[in-house]
Each structure stands twice: as structure tokens, then as C-alpha cells.
Amino acid sequence: MTETPVPIKPAATIILARDVADGFEVLMLKRTTQVTFAKGMHVFPGGGLDAQDQQAEMVALCAGLDDLQASHLLGIERGGLAYWIAAVRECFEEAGLVLGYHANKQLFSFDQTEADRLAELRADFTHNKLSFVEILKQLELRVATDQIHYFSHWVTKAGQPRRYDTRFFVARAPSQQIPMQDNSETVAHLWVRPQDALAMGKVGELSLMFPTIKTLETLANFDCVDDLLMHAKTPRKILKMNPKGALDRDGQSHLLIPGDPAYAEVTKIDVNNEGHCRNYIAPGLPTPIGENIVRLTAANAGMMTGPGTNTYLLGSALTGIAVIDPGPADQAHIDNILKHAAGEIKWVLCTHTHKDHSPAAKLLKSQTGAILLGMAPPPHDNQDQSFSPDVVLNDGDDCEVAGMRLRAIHTPGHASNHLCYLLESDRLLFTGDHIMQGSTVVINPPDGHLATYLASLRKITSLPVDYLAPGHGFLMHQPTEAVERLLIHRQDRENKVIKALRETQEPITIDALVTRVYDDVPAGRHAIATRSLLAHLDKLYEDKRVTAHPDSRWQLTH
Template sequence: RHEEGRFRIIAPTIRTLRQLTRFRSVDEVLDHASRQTTVFVSCQRAGWLRGKVERFSEDELPYGELELVTPDGSIEHTLDWQSERVVPLLRNVHRLTAPNPGRMTGPGTNTYLVGTPGDWTVIDPGPDDHAHIERLAAFVGDGLKAIVCTHAHPDHAPGAAPLQQRTGVRILGRPSGPDFNPAWTFRPDETLEDGARLTVGDSTLRVLHTPGHAEHHICLLLEEDGLLFSGDHILSGSTTVVDPPDGDMRAYVRSLERLAAEPFDYILPAHGHVIARAKTEIARLIAHRMAREAKVVDALERSGGGTLDELVVLAYDDVDPILHPVAKRSLTAHLLKLRDEHRATLDDRSARWQPA
């Protein structure tokens, strides 16, 4: 009756009832409660979604964005994904999502506009989509100072050239390496070295070289506000694909560990909502990768070895089979990491991996 609008229930009760719908019996509820490591004690946060006020708990994706944008709890922020309007997140941070939603891009690529009128930097201009570029150019006017690409995958960097043609500003980033897809070769006008600082209005962006998803990948730390623009190194609601040979699982985990030591509280990913409790999320991602690695090792040991097609079924049995072709890329990255650590071997003739 509540879902039909015929019976009013207060928000904490709604949250509890919705959580209970995940369980089939009282025994399942009690078992979950006995193993629960985190108990949420904060109030839900509310925003507008599909024309209605919706409330979200700490374990739901929009919560972090609402915490950042409306810290006083006011109900002002709209959460619907759209590509027509620039969304203000902070005084000096705005977002325009490209119209390229999909299985690999989620709601689309987030282009961030950092700075103040007359002094803007664009981070990840996205695909070469005319309407998206026109909206970016209209927003910054003649005040764009730089275009920064976190990496050169086709949903992030192709928009840089047409935006440069419109504005005349320089493209910044790191050049792609020899193992990167040659069709996406990237040569910025200026190479950003690790630790370099970019002044944007009254803010400072510090460059962090974070190889793993791509060898030339960078994140950008907005120092005064404690925000990390994570590109594809950290995503909201999904895990990053690590695709060898340019992608490297050992480097990816090392980069996560490096980020865990940096001073920021929020993550602004290239796909999805803002993420709060940044260090908790990074710890979760590292634990997830190590848990997946353990499943890969178990698959090798239980099967006695196998091809990628055979191992992906065992090591990614919790993933929709439709995603197994993509999962095989990260599986390869895990196996190469294990080989480098002398924990797995590859027979090149049969393409079979075996435990070392």
C-alpha cells in the first residue's frame, strides 16, 4: 500500500522493510545480522529522481553525491542522468555527462569542469560527440584554459580535438605507451608528470600517475577540496576492467594502495555518481581484487589448469555469463600477475594455464 501511495511510512521503517525483502526467512536475517560488520547509523539523504523525492542510505550509490552536494541535508539535487545540462556539484566543480550510456560506460562518460567563470579546466572531454562538445564550449565560453585527459580510451579522449578546435587551448595528459591500441594513440600537447600541479582559478589540481587500467592513466587530486577525479581507475557501481598488455593488475593494485595514502574524502569517477568515504571504498576495491585473485587460484587448483574459456566459468561464476568475454580480460591480468609471482604458468602451445 505504501508503494502505491495509500499508506505513509517513515523513512527508517521503509529502509528496514526494503532490506528485509532480500531474505527468504527469519533464519537468513539472523545469519546476516550475526556476520554484519557495518551498521549504518546516519540519516538517509534525499534528492529528486524521476520527478519524486527519493531517499538513500549509505550503502546506496547516490548517497555520496548527496552528501557532497547538499551537506545540510536539503532536498535540492537532481539525480536523474541526462546529457543536456551541466550539473553543479560544488562552487568550482561541475559535471556534464556525455550521451554514450552502455554496458561498459554506465550512464555515460562524466566530463568535469573545474574552476570559475573565465578560468576553466575540462577533465575527460569524452567521445567525439558534436552535441556534447557544443554544450561544453557553450558553458566555458572564452574562459577555457586547458583540456586534461585521464587516459585515451575512446569514451574519454576523442572529444579533446574538436573542443581544442573550438577553443584553441592545449590538451594535457600522458602519451599512450607501446602496448596501447594503436587506433587510440594519444599524444598530448603537454605531458603531465606525476606530482605536477595545475592552478585552476583558486584551486589546485595535483597529477597522480596511476597505471593499471591503462599504463598512461592519471588521476587528479583537487587539493583544497579533498576530491579525487579518478577517471576509470575507480568507478561507481562497477569494477574497472584491466586489459593486458597495456593494462596491468599488479600496477592497478599498487596504484590503489598509493591512492589510499593521499588526502581526499570523495571520489568523482568517470562513470557514475560521486563516491563518499573514499578510503573505505579503496580498501573494498583492494579486498575485492584479492578475493577475485583467490578465486582464480582456486579455479586453477580445482581444475588442474585450463584455458581462459574454461577458467572464466569457475573464477567468475558470480558474474553474468554475458560479461564473461570482458571478464576474460581481467582474468588474463590476474593470471599474468600470478605468473610474475611464480604462482602460475602458461603453456604457450596449448594456451593452458596451470598452477605453478
């Protein structure tokens, strides 16, 4: 019997921060064990949106922010201001603090007499004798929405008894107000530095939910409240943190968030968030990534290959199998391909002929009689000269294999014969080494060419693609953003080359230059970085921005 999905309710949480001598503290409340959600957990004040949060009378009492502005900040069409209002209302209900303005625009504060009155109003509010609007009117206050800044966005993981789509906000804690738990939903409170809260959580002194832990980790990066608020006020894209469950190497459940390597893949494969996917790549173990599409990873993990070279098996027993990038000349890997192929292997396609991608093609052909497709290898030592395609593919060529139509997309730059393969029916692009997960593609002259590579990157942004299936790593989503990140990274590196040349003024050798341009890369990788640096210098030379001297030294062109 199918379980009814738990509805996801909109909610708001507010992080109140105050400076102390050695950093800043945030307010945390301990929830009672008598509630359904987050029993006994330490949390920030917050809760679900209420109908009153969107009433015109309530909206009229907000200062410095209207619904259009608030909705734009949240990326929604309308109703955004209700999240700010809910954050303030919940803060009052759970912690007894009011973020509001007096008529003179001074932030609300009070003496003991006013504190007693506020406590009475809060009690009436708790017992539904007064609405929040009525309390604000009695206190002659307006909600200080302009002091509250959007910080992050979390969705409760599936499987919880209650689920919330929660916007997190940050604000400076109101001065001369003393928080007090409501002794109903919350039974205690404390001010604590984020790093101390994390430490207390690790030893069991605080019980923290996953979103709270991740939020505290982010907060711990700031030195003071001003720095935190400046970050929150800076325009930026805020990702929806929708945790996905996956299994780690010990078989234990592990939560993933956007930015984690396996997140996009788990999102695609585990649609119902059942937590059965792995959060690591295991060489030799098949991973279904789509209908009749399986990934096998060779056991050739290393500095240049990451977790290993990915081989993709497409098709079924009825259609026959197409293999994309059979990998290195490793008989154990070939045996594994044969073992996990769901039918007869009839086609082998290679994205390019670097020696971790194509050498198994000849061996696989000898054992299966498969047709080889791709481009012939360039005449360089780092290329697999054993690859001899039966069918030479050119840019835009369609090939019918394994009951699917693949289109060859010529993407030179990393290798002059590099092809990506577009499976348009699945909006999936097999990228080989054109785009890899977790590392920058090495451009190694003379066959590697940086300007060509950058043009090839831009080329794939026009393709109908939702996911990238790289030659190394997990599935990747948001291909246009992935390309933009790579282009920005390459431009940043080029800027460092120019800056280093400008600072030296005199001609400099590439060995001396690499230590300046790749100062963020371990010295043990500088030999590889030197090849990428040469690619950058070649591009700048072609752009007439640097001069190459006969003694292998370089300088800016004057």
C-alpha cells in the same frame, strides 16, 4: 526568515520477533492520529530516551551488559546502555511486554493473576505514579539487556516536525506474554511476517514510514528468529541511515540512503537537504559538484561506460576554464561543453587516452586554442592516438589552471598513462577510470596490468581526499573504504581463479576457465571478463603461482 532547526533527539526502537510455521513474525503497533510524529503509522515499539534511562539505580538493574560494552557497540563514548534501557521501557509502556529476568535468570513470564498486576503497574506508570525502576523492583526483575541486540541506526529526515537519532534493536519476543497497545499513543497491534507487512503497505492496508519499510525489507531476508539474532550478534559496521531527498526522472521526491549511488553526492551538494538534486545522471545537463566545478556527462552510456563519460569543467569567467576528460569525439558533447563553460576554455586535461575520454581534446583545442595536458598514448589500438599533449605531466607535477592547483598522480594499471588529478583545496580527486562507481575497472593486457593497478589503488589512500569524482557515475565518498572494497573484490576473484585451477588439476584454456571464475557474470559479458581473467593469470604467473603452457593453457604451479 531562517527557520529554527528541529532538534534531533536520541531514541531507541525494538523489533520483537517470534517464529511461526512459515518463517517469523514481528510485532507492529499502530500509532494514533492524535500524535505529532508518525500519525496513524504502523511502527515497532520505541521512543525517545528519558532521564531515568541513565540513572545509576536503573543501570544497576541491567543484566549481562554494562555501559562500556553498550557504548562500544554503538560507537559512542558513554551512555550507550541507556538505549537498551529505553527500548525495554518503551516496549513495556507501548506494548505491555517486559524483557526481564527473575532472580533465577529465567526470563519473565506470568499467569493471569500476574498479568492483571502487570496491567495495574503499567497504568500507574502511564500516569506517572510509578517509575520504571520502581516497577522492576516490585516485580523483582532485572532488565534482560543481553537478550537485545543492536541492529541498525536511523536518523529522521529533515523537514519532519520531530527528528530522532534512533538505534534499532532486535530480540526474541518474550514467551507467555501477550502484547497490548496502550490505547493512548498506540491504538492497535499485530504480529506480521515482514514480507506480508511490505505487501500490505503497498496496497494501503498498513501505513509505513521509510525507515520501517527498509527495515522490513532487511528482515525479510531471514528465515527464522535464530538467523536474525545470529546476524545481529555478529560484529559488523552499522551505517547511520540518514535519508536524503532527491528528484527522480519524473521530478518526484525520492529518498536515498547510504549505499544508493547518488547518496554521497547529494550529501555533499545539498547540505541543507532541500531535495533539489537529481538521483540519476542526465547526459548533457550540468551538475555543480563544488565551487566553480561542474560535471557534464556525455551521451555515450553503455556496458563499459555506465551512465556515460563524465567531463568536468573547472573555473569561472575570471579565471578561464579547465576541462578534465573532454570525452569522445562527439560534436554534440563538445558543443555542450562550450555552452556550459562559464568562461574561455584555456586548458584541457585527460586522465588517460581510452577512446571515451580523450578524443574530444583535439577537437576542443581546434575550436578554443586550449593547452592540452596529460600523458601521451601508449602504442595500442584501444588508445586515442590523436591526443598529443602540449604539456606532458609526470607523477607529482602541479599545474595552475582555472585559478586552482591540480596535482597529477600517476596511477597506472587500467592504462599505463593513467593520471588522477588532486584538487587538494577541495579534498577532491578526479579519478578517471582508476576508480569508477558501480562497476569494476577492466584491466586489459598488455597495457593493463593488475599488480600495477593494485599498487596504484593503495597509492591514493595516502592522499588528502574526502571525495572521488570518477569518470563514470556520481561523486563517491570514503575513498579509503572504496579502495578496500576494490582490493577485497580483486582478491576474492584471484581466489576463485586458484580454486578453479586446483579443481581442474589438468591444464585448462582461458575460455574454459572463464565460465568457472566468472560464473556470477552473464555469459554475454564473458568476452570482457576473459580480458580481466588474463590480467589475473598474468599476475599469478609473475607471482610464480601458475604455469603458462605453449598451447595457451594454464595450471597451478606444483
